[in-house]
Amino acid sequence: MKIPVSRFLFVFTLTCFVTPLIAKEVHSNGLGGGRWSEGATWKGGMVPTSEDDAVIAARDTVLFDQDDTEKPTCKQLLLDPNSNLAFQSGLGRRTLSVDGPVESYGSIKMHAPGLADMMELRLVAKVATDRVIKLQRGAALLVLGRANLPDGKRNVILASPIPPGDKSQVPAELTAVGHSMLDLQNAHVDNLLVSATGIDNTGAKPNERCNLVGNRFTAFARLSLQGCDTPAIVRNEFRAQKAAMVRPAAMHVVSSPLADIRGNHIIGAYAIGISLSASECSISGNLIEDCASGISSHTGQPMLKENVIRNCHTGMSLRTLNGSAEDTLIDHSVTAISLAAAKVQLTSIIVTNAITNKVMHLISSSLDMLNCNIRPEQISITPSTSKPKIVRGEEPLECMEFLVVGVRGSVPPQTHVEVITANPEKPLAPGATDLNIRNSPAPLRNGLTPLPQTLTPIVLKSWRMQEDGVVVPSPEYILNVWVPATEAGAKPRLLKTLKLTPSHLWNRLPPNDPKPTLELELP
Numbered sequence: 001m002k003i004p005v006s007r008f009l010f011v012f013t014l015t016c017f018v019t020p021l022i023a024k025e026v027h028s029n030g031l032g033g034g035r036w037s038e039g040a041t042w043k044g045g046m047v048p049t050s051e052d053d054a055v056i057a058a059r060d061t062v063l064f065d066q067d068d069t070e071k072p073t074c075k076q077l078l079l080d081p082n083s084n085l086a087f088q089s090g091l092g093r094r095t096l097s098v099d100g101p102v103e104s105y106g107s108i109k110m111h112a113p114g115l116a117d118m119m120e121l122r123l124v125a126k127v128a129t130d131r132v133i134k135l136q137r138g139a140a141l142l143v144l145g146r147a148n149l150p151d152g153k154r155n156v157i158l159a160s161p162i163p164p165g166d167k168s169q170v171p172a173e174l175t176a177v178g179h180s181m182l183d184l185q186n187a188h189v190d191n192l193l194v195s196a197t198g199i200d201n202t203g204a205k206p207n208e209r210c211n212l213v214g215n216r217f218t219a220f221a222r223l224s225l226q227g228c229d230t231p232a233i234v235r236n237e238f239r240a241q242k243a244a245m246v247r248p249a250a251m252h253v254v255s256s257p258l259a260d261i262r263g264n265h266i267i268g269a270y271a272i273g274i275s276l277s278a279s280e281c282s283i284s285g286n287l288i289e290d291c292a293s294g295i296s297s298h299t300g301q302p303m304l305k306e307n308v309i310r311n312c313h314t315g316m317s318l319r320t321l322n323g324s325a326e327d328t329l330i331d332h333s334v335t336a337i338s339l340a341a342a343k344v345q346l347t348s349i350i351v352t353n354a355i356t357n358k359v360m361h362l363i364s365s366s367l368d369m370l371n372c373n374i375r376p377e378q379i380s381i382t383p384s385t386s387k388p389k390i391v392r393g394e395e396p397l398e399c400m401e402f403l404v405v406g407v408r409g410s411v412p413p414q415t416h417v418e419v420i421t422a423n424p425e426k427p428l429a430p431g432a433t434d435l436n437i438r439n440s441p442a443p444l445r446n447g448l449t450p451l452p453q454t455l456t457p458i459v460l461k462s463w464r465m466q467e468d469g470v471v472v473p474s475p476e477y478i479l480n481v482w483v484p485a486t487e488a489g490a491k492p493r494l495l496k497t498l499k500l501t502p503s504h505l506w507n508r509l510p511p512n513d514p515k516p517t518l519e520l521e522l523p
Contacts, residue, residue: 026052026074033060033084048074050099056083056106063088064096072099072124079106081138087111093118100125102133107140107181112155117146120157123172123192131160131172133192137179138207145186147214152237154188154216162191162219169244171220181209191219198227212236220246222270226254233261240268245292249275256281265289272296273312283307293317294330304328315351318342325349327511330359336374339365346372348452348511354378362396370400371452373507376463376471383467395472397465401506403458405442405449405479406516409523412483415495416441417449419458422476422499436461436475441482452511462502474502481520495522 026048028034033056034041041047041062048054050072056062061084066073077098079085083106087094094117102123110119123131135141145156160172171193176182178198194217199210210231212223217238225231231253238250249272253259259281266273266288273288276297284305288294294309296317304325309315315330317338326347330336336351336359343365349372351359360374363382381396405417418441421434428434438459442449450456464472477500482492498520506517 024052025055025078027055028057028060028062028083030057030060033057033062035088036062036064037066051075053078053100056080056085058082058106060084061086064094065091067093067095068097069093069095069120069122072097074098074100076100077102077104079104079108079139081105083107084109087119089114089117089119092116093120095120095122097122097124100130103136104134104139104141105136106138107142109140110143110145110156110187112145115146115149117155118157119145119155120159122157123160126163128166128168128170128172133158133172133174135174135176135180135182137177139176140181140207140209141174141176141183142181143184143187145188145214147186152216154186156186157188157190158184158192159188159190160192169220169241171222176210179205179208181207183209183211184213184215185211186214187216189215189217189221192221193224194221195224196226196228196231199231200229201232202230217250222246222250222252224252224254225256225259228256228259230258230260231256233259233264235263236265238264238266238268238270238273240270242269245269245271247271249273249296250291251275253277253279253281255279258282261286266291273309276300276302288312294333297321297323309333314338318344333359335359335361337361339363339367341365342367344368345370348372348509349374350509351378365396367397368400369397370459371402371508371511372399373504373509375504376465379465379469381465381467381469395464395466399462399464399474400459401462401502402452402508402511402517403449403460403502403506404451404508404517405444405458406519407444407447407481407522408519409521411444411447411522412495415444415481415483416492417444417458418442418480418482419460419477420480422478424475437477448514448516451514452508460502476501479518481522496520 027043039045053076054074055078058080065088073096086109112119125131143156145154171191174192174194176196182196200208201210210228213234215236219241240246250266250270252275254277256279261283263285270291272293273291274295278299280301282303286307289310291312293314294312298319299321302323306327308329310331313334315333315336320341322343324345329350332353334355338361340363345368347370358380359378361380421436439456440458442458462474481496482494
């Protein structure tokens, strides 16, 4: 059948309109690169447009020198192995906007040392799955913003603005794999999930790095590390999007040995502030506020120290692990500490302004508390159903107290303070160690027995709690003050003796306050 020419032209024209435009690839010149804005930097002499895929060729270095805040710089950005993209400093604002994914086998460098510098890598694709930066094997993202700018500002930005009307609450992604370098310092990370997997930060492997220092995470931005060795997550600020809960955590660290998580400030509606799993790491000096859960740790052997957790429904949740926490403040929580199948030592934990009467909950756990202000009536225990009932002397919770003795008056040289159990449950064999007491006898220095900071203070076992909630009272002790004998075979000279029982009034906050727990006067 003969087709009319008019119909053929109509079909041809319609096909031209509905066929999507295919972006062309614009490659750098292969001669060493040059400035992004110059045609000579690119093969064919044409600078990439918003409809082009920009490709930086191997061994080329392209210096980005444009401000594309109002329009896309390119459709996609691709870096070949051994290629380099560097933002030029000293030119004020420089914004590279990509309307699609960024995939790198080379290096991206953003170094902004000047006060006038403002560098931004922006993802502007409308499709969420296209808003991604992928650092592949051999790639590097090296960001160094100027530190200590006023009002907490950052002059290097990695951002993915939420498109108008987008209610998906899905952040863009920055992913880094093993044998790559992720080093973000003093940057503003807005609405990006930064994820690193299998990176070695010990220095043992060349061209691998995982450091996140001094950054600010906003909107739905968060951090996830898995299988990274010795990563550094230090002095970062996380501020959650106010519109909705950010899940699963501001910071999620899995199977990352010796992670250094220090001095971070996390505030806002995060489901969890710091989430740890199967990681032996140090979490110290962090401030966590307004999260559903402050610190949650599952398996591994974490060490928590000098953290402050405020206005979180649950302060610390510790599951199936052996670990310790010390010098920590938990303020205004419903449950300050929750333990399940855990073996933990808590030292100098302070709980203030608790919302409920029960601040601690134990399930099938073993807990030692030293110098904590948590009282027996504030603890609930769920008995274990998988093992025989614990007998007396093997209770799941044991409380201990520091004892710092101050001695005044005429104190002879080499005076010692000794504490012994007054009526032990079982008589001690000659020379046997009294397990109720640590670091006794203790010498006097400037009229005081050692403070906790010396690591040799006198420590006394106080009350214990059975699985059924019954409290076993503290033992009674005898305190003796004596000086060594001056002659061989003679007994020490006893200066003073008295009986004492540990009390919640012994709680030392701060622990190294030089004020003694107990003061004695010698004649």
